[in-house]
Amino acid sequence: MKVDVLTLFPEMFTGVFGTSILGKAAEKGIVSLQAINFRDYAGNKHGQVDDTPYGGGGGMVLKPDAIFAAVEALQQSSSPARIILLCPQGQPFTQSKAEELSKEDHLVFICGHYEGYDERIRKHLVTDELSIGDYVLTGGELPAMVMIDSVVRLLPGVLGNESSAITDSFSTGLLEYPHYTRPAEFRGWKVPDVLLSGHHAHIETWRREQALRRTWERRPELLEKLELSPKDLKFLAALKAEEQNQQNE
Known part of the structure; x- marks a missing residue:
């Protein structure tokens, strides 16, 4: 270019x-x-x-x-x-x-x-x-x-990890999920167990849910523009119910 x-x-x-x-x-x-x-x-x-x-x-x-x-x-x-x-x-x-x-x-x-x-x-x-x-x-x-x-940064060969640009915030329409690295525990704060499990399907599910949660909490208007799966919608409904319960307590 x-x-x-x-x-x-x-x-x-x-x-x-x-x-x-x-x-x-x-x-x-x-x-x-x-x-x-x-x-x-x-x-x-x-x-x-x-x-x-x-x-x-x-x-x-x-x-x-x-x-x-x-x-x-x-x-x-x-x-x-x-x-x-x-x-x-x-x-x-x-x-x-x-x-x-x-x-x-x-x-x-x-x-x-x-x-x-x-x-x-x-x-x-x-x-x-x-x-x-x-x-x-x-x-x-x-x-x-x-x-x-x-x-x-989106051009092929620019980033060391080609998947980085694909998973960035906004690239999927959602804000990006949280990231963790070593050590597994720092000042008493632990990395979520699922990320240490080695179970890739569970990790992908966790990441998707965290991206949905973060977007819903910080930029909910972005969700209105997306085609969400039934699984996504079920998770968001649970988040809303959770918030409602907290407000009622």
Whole structure:
């Protein structure tokens, strides 16, 4: 996969792209990561990429010319890319969107600053507008880092354990079950007996039930979107009855 980021602050990506999972993925040749200053495509001697908004108002707006030129230059040598605008007005970024983007060959992230983007960038250039939450940041760099990390870790060969991405929270629609490792007892707190039993079917049942319990306790709205088995529904009914009994005591 090829990942390009258009930003006014490419130095922000140096550490992120060169370390941990992203750095190892780049070393293996699984992904190419590049941060590009789109000011280099401004086409004027002052490198100006923003201007005051037509109609008045506060703040500065990113001009379309430099961003169009940068994207078009990046697309000359590759297949059509998904052009992603980082924007608080965008569609919420989710695990399913990360999985969708991980199937692409080329992603281009556009990081804005100032008051916003010229509307022609939205209408005639980008394929996706994405947001990491209902709040405003000073620029799109941090959201781009979050999304790139989420997408790249899904590429084959990036994680040491290929099953890790499959069992992550949200990948199955549920929050992930609890994990334990050695020692079997720590300060009097013991690992659940089922995990030490070696009985794989019982362990899988425990993990499924724990994922259902954790999701029901912390993010119950996620359960409404899932197709649950009769066994799942029976377990959830027992959880609700248990809660009701505790409230009545």
